Amino acid sequence: MIAAREPQQRAPDARLLVIEADGSLTHAARVGLVDFLRRGDLVIGNDAATLPASLHGVHLPTGAAIEVRLAGRLARGTAELRRCIAIVFGAGDFRTRTEDRPLPPALAAGDRLALGPLAAMIERMLDHPRLIALRFDGSATEVWAGLARHGRPIQYAHVSLPLALWDVWTPIAGPPVAFEPPSAGFALDWQLLAALRDRGIGFATLTHAAGISSTGDAILDRRLPFHEPYLIPVSTARAIRRTRARGGRIVAVGTTVVRALEHAASFGAGVRPGAGFANQRIGAGTRLRVVDAVLSGTHEPGSSHYDLLRAFADDATLREASAALDAHHYRTHEFGDSMLVERRGRCISCSCESAERAAA
Amino acid sequence: MAQTYNPAARRTRRADPIAGLRVAITGGTFGLGLALVREFVVRGARVAFVARDRARVERIATATGAFGIVGDVAGKEDIHPIAMQVVGLLGGLDLLINNASSLGSVPLRPLGDTDCEDLELALATNLVGPFRLTKALLGALAASAREGRGAVVLNVSSDAAINAYPGWGAYGVSKAALHHLSRIWQEEFATQGVRFLSLDPGDMDTPLHALAVPDADRATLKRPETAARELIAAATVALAGRSGRQRSRDGGGADAGVEVAAASG
Numbered sequence: 001m002i003a004a005r006e007p008q009q010r011a012p013d014a015r016l017l018v019i020e021a022d023g024s025l026t027h028a029a030r031v032g033l034v035d036f037l038r039r040g041d042l043v044i045g046n047d048a049a050t051l052p053a054s055l056h057g058v059h060l061p062t063g064a065a066i067e068v069r070l071a072g073r074l075a076r077g078t079a080e081l082r083r084c085i086a087i088v089f090g091a092g093d094f095r096t097r098t099e100d101r102p103l104p105p106a107l108a109a110g111d112r113l114a115l116g117p118l119a120a121m122i123e124r125m126l127d128h129p130r131l132i133a134l135r136f137d138g139s140a141t142e143v144w145a146g147l148a149r150h151g152r153p154i155q156y157a158h159v160s161l162p163l164a165l166w167d168v169w170t171p172i173a174g175p176p177v178a179f180e181p182p183s184a185g186f187a188l189d190w191q192l193l194a195a196l197r198d199r200g201i202g203f204a205t206l207t208h209a210a211g212i213s214s215t216g217d218a219i220l221d222r223r224l225p226f227h228e229p230y231l232i233p234v235s236t237a238r239a240i241r242r243t244r245a246r247g248g249r250i251v252a253v254g255t256t257v258v259r260a261l262e263h264a265a266s267f268g269a270g271v272r273p274g275a276g277f278a279n280q281r282i283g284a285g286t287r288l289r290v291v292d293a294v295l296s297g298t299h300e301p302g303s304s305h306y307d308l309l310r311a312f313a314d315d316a317t318l319r320e321a322s323a324a325l326d327a328h329h330y331r332t333h334e335f336g337d338s339m340l341v342e343r344r345g346r347c348i349s350c351s352c353e354s355a356e357r358a359a360a
Numbered sequence: 361m362a363q364t365y366n367p368a369a370r371r372t373r374r375a376d377p378i379a380g381l382r383v384a385i386t387g388g389t390f391g392l393g394l395a396l397v398r399e400f401v402v403r404g405a406r407v408a409f410v411a412r413d414r415a416r417v418e419r420i421a422t423a424t425g426a427f428g429i430v431g432d433v434a435g436k437e438d439i440h441p442i443a444m445q446v447v448g449l450l451g452g453l454d455l456l457i458n459n460a461s462s463l464g465s466v467p468l469r470p471l472g473d474t475d476c477e478d479l480e481l482a483l484a485t486n487l488v489g490p491f492r493l494t495k496a497l498l499g500a501l502a503a504s505a506r507e508g509r510g511a512v513v514l515n516v517s518s519d520a521a522i523n524a525y526p527g528w529g530a531y532g533v534s535k536a537a538l539h540h541l542s543r544i545w546q547e548e549f550a551t552q553g554v555r556f557l558s559l560d561p562g563d564m565d566t567p568l569h570a571l572a573v574p575d576a577d578r579a580t581l582k583r584p585e586t587a588a589r590e591l592i593a594a595a596t597v598a599l600a601g602r603s604g605r606q607r608s609r610d611g612g613g614a615d616a617g618v619e620v621a622a623a624s625g
Contacts, residue, residue, distance in 0.1 A: 047499050049444065079449050141427055144448050148441035165440035166496075174500035175452065176444045190498070190548070197551055205503055233507050 001298055001325050003158040004336035007167040009186035015330060015337040017298070021344055023317040025324055030187055030338050033295070039200035040248035042239055043295075046182040046256045047205040049173035052151025052165060053180075053212075056093070057115035062105040065091040068115060069154050071179055071212045072226045074133060079140050081147065085126065085226060086134045087215050094155045094162075098216025107132060116150030118143065128220055154180055154212060158333055177209040177229070183334035184254030184296050202243060204236040208256040208278065224304065227277045230260035237264075237273035240290065244270075249292035249342075255308045258282060258291050265289040284310040293342040298325050298332045312341045377596050379404030382450040382504075386433050386493065387460030388426070389416040391566030392516065395588035396457060397426050403592075408446045410460070433460050433489030434481065443496035453500040454509050455595055458490035458538075459516045464530025466571050471529035479530045486534035490515055491541060498554070505553030510599035514591060515542045517558045528572075555598045561587035 004011075014030040028036070037043065053070035072085035090102035107129065111122045123133040136143045153163040170185035172193075196203050208230040215221055240250060240261075252258045259278040264271045266280070271290055280286075281304070288311055299305040301322060309318060321339070330337045383400050387393040388409025397420065400407045407426035411417050414430045421428030427449045431438040447453055464482030465474050494513055501511040520528045521535035542558035549556065563569060565581035 047503050049447065049499065051444070052441075077451075079451060081448070141421070141449065144445045145430065148445050164437075165444065169440065169496070170499070172499040172502065173496075174447060174503045176448045190552075194548075194551065204506065233503075235507050 001300070001330050001332040001336075004331035004333050005159055007159055007161060007163055007335055009167070009170070009335065010189060011335075014187070015328075017321060017325060017328075017330065017337070017339045019313055019317060019321055019339065019341045021342040023313065023320075023344065025321060027324075027328060033187065033338075033340070034192065034195045034199060034201070036340055037196070037199070037201050037251065038249070040202075040243065040246055041251055042202040042204060042243040042248055043196060043251045043253060044236065044240075044257050044261065045170075045172055045185050045188055045203070045205050045253040046178075046208045046210065046260075047170075047172045047174040047185075048178035048182055048207050048209055048256075049170075049176040050153060050165070050168040050178045050181045050210075051176050052147060052153055054094070054152045054154045055115040055118065055147075055150060056152075057113055057118075059088075059105050059107070060112040060114055061108075064105040066104050066113070067091075067093065068113065068120075068134070069179075069212060069215075070134075073177075073209070073229070079144075081143050082136045082138075082140060083123070084134050084136075086132050087212070087220065088130050088132060089216075095157055095160065097157045098214055101216055104130060116146065118146035118150060128217075128223075130215070130217060131220060156214065156333075159335070172205060174205075175207050175231075177207060179212050180210055181334060182208065182210045182254045182256050184257075184338070186335065187295060187338050188253060202239055202248075204233075204239045206230060206232045206236055206257060206260050208260045210254075210256045225278075227279045228256070228259070229275065229277055230256075230263070231275050232260065232264050232271060232273045234273045237271045240271045244290075250290055251293045251295065251340075252291045253295045255282075255294065255296060255305050258288075258294050258308060258311075261290045262286070262288060281307070282311050283307040284315070286311040288312070288343055291343070293340060295338055295340050297334065298330050298337055298339055300332065309339075309341055312343045314344060317344070376403055377599065378592065381405040381454050381599070382452050383407045383455045383457065384446045384450070384453055384497070385409045385457045385459055386489075387411060388428075389413065389420050391568055392561055392564060392584045392587055392591075393457075393459045394420065395584035396459065396591065397424055399585065399588045399592060401426050406450050408449050410442055410446075433458075433493055434462070434484040436492065439489070439492040439496050443493060443500075446497065447500045452504055452509075453497055453511075454504045454599065455512050455514065456494060456497055456501065457514045457516065457591075457595075458493065460489065461486050461516065461531075461568060462534075463568065463572055464534070467574075468527040468531075468572055469529075470527055474530050479533070482530040482534040483537070486531070487537045487541065490538060494545070498549075501554045502549075502552050510601060511554045512557060512595050512598045513542075513545065513554065514557045514559060514595050514598075515539070516591075517542075517560045519560050519562075521558075521560070531572075555601075557594060557598055559591055559594055561591060 016028045016030040018026040055068045067089040069087045070084045074083035088104040090104045109124045113120045119137040153168045168181040211225045263278040388397045389411040410429045417428035429445045431442040462485035465478035505511040518535045520532035521539040539558045542556045546556040562582045
């Protein structure tokens with residue numbers, strides 16, 4: 001695969017590799033996505049908008065230049081951004097690969113940070129020399145204003161142009177809670193949503209605070225993703241129940257949607273609406289309770305996103321898919337091409353599963 | 361914002377559909393915008409307003425309890441930061457009021473004497489800004505509609521959008537385009553549950569009117585508070601999903617939520 005370097009969400013020539021439930025592969029144009037869906041299916045997107053979570057500034061005790069990447073919230077409530085988990089980098093910016101970035105100065109609880117118009121303090125260290133609990137000074141309104149003025153989207157070296165918020169907000173972006181874009185949703189646009197409607201395919205959303213995908217530090221990367229809060233509207237839970245009762249498929253747009261729905265279904269009574277923390281890892285051994293298919297970017301073997309696909313398709317199929325992605329020069333990373341993966345052996349006629357589905 | 365449970369307040373809130381509504385208003389520090397901010401706050405809505413002057417924004421935020429956001433809707437770079445603060449602070453959005461307006465040239469001039477830059481300013485503030493901000497907030501509005509809360513975009517129009525008043529060229533052209541924009545949004549978004557209104561509040565006693573017509577007899581002008589209440593009444597109807605059956609004042613029949621003329625009276 002080749003890296004997609006242009007920040008174009010819906011390249012007209014974007015492609016789609018479809019992995020069917022029987023393991024067969026189909027190459028298609030992504031604009032034809034709707035042709036792989038059926039009347040009665042329900043497509044679920046993540047409507048999180050992406051925060052400008054990269055803040056450049058100064059570590060005041062040493063005067064050293066730093067970059068702080070917000071990575072999680074420590075307080076509840078959408079408006080409450082004052083206390084965050086953050087990862088600190090040394091001097092430089094996204095143009096240097098994260099693994100090559102210089103380390104920040106030694107950090108300690110109580111250190112003051114000047115981040116443009118924002119002032120902050122390290123509340124405590126979180127078991128790693130670059131991982132901090134940070135508290136901003138000022139009111140919630142002031143913190144939002146400072147972030148809006150000074151923050152930039154978190155980005156990586158494969159895209160050389162600085163990203164603006166409009167580059168990383170999906171067309172359906174609403175609550176600004178994600179630290180990196182839920183990029184599978186770049187494939188959605190209002191025309192597609194209208195086409196779904198015309199064909200009797202449902203659309204619903206949840207909000208999942210997608211976290212950061214890479215820190216450049218192997219030890220920190222192993223701790224990713226951090227606990228990611230999600231919120232499932234009552235209307236979405238109801239649409240899922242209706243869809244499953246009628247035998248339609250639940251199609252998740254992005255791995256964040258899979259993680260939120262499967263977590264919300266892990267309590268045994270269908271998808272529980274409301275707030276939760278998706279803290280489980282999904283992989284080869286995971287039995288999917290809700291999601292029948294996932295629309296996702298193309299992922300390299302070994303990444304956590306790739307691992308999640310192993311819950312949908314067996315390793316032989318995924319190996320074959322990876323080979324096909326390479327052979328056909330699919331583009332990878334957040335602005336790249338897409339895959340639609342249907343869960344293997346999905347069979348709504350088999351009694352054990354339909355009983356389970358009816359209960360859900 | 362900390363909220364304490366108060367059963368009596370809850371009962372009142374339930375009675376007024378405006379209570380608890382999440383509202384964003386551009387141009388909230390003067391005239392109609394300020395009157396809208398005050399009226400929505402009094403009726404228990406959660407309000408964020410946007411204006412350019414930091415000192416005025418802070419003063420009015422403190423005086424009203426609404427969230428004040430500093431930004432210029434005419435500036436491309438400001439739009440997403442504004443949208444982020446709106447949805448971040450309110451937790452969602454049910455009603456967007458694109459109220460901020462520019463006359464273009466002050467004093468008003470015939471088109472032959474209007475600088476191109478003044479026309480561009482009117483278009484940037486009155487047309488492109490509302491388009492960009494609406495687009496950035498569509499996700500939040502559509503989510504509100506799906507959750508059954510209703511979602512409305514109210515674009516503040518003018519009779520200058522319909523009538524060719526000499527001297528009002530830049531403003532009239534931009535408002536005519538905004539009006540048509542509202543109609544097309546409405547056609548395209550009806551199935552997503554987001555409704556678009558284009559309403560003329562009438563000639564009001566506001567700073568904008570004073571700039572345009574310095575020698576107007578103020579006694580003949582509508583008070584912005586009156587216009588604000590009329591617009592809120594129309595938005596309430598649209599939020600409840602009845603806008604499609606509204607009739608425009610010229611009796612031309614249902615116009616899918618877009619009223620050409622005054623909100624009322």
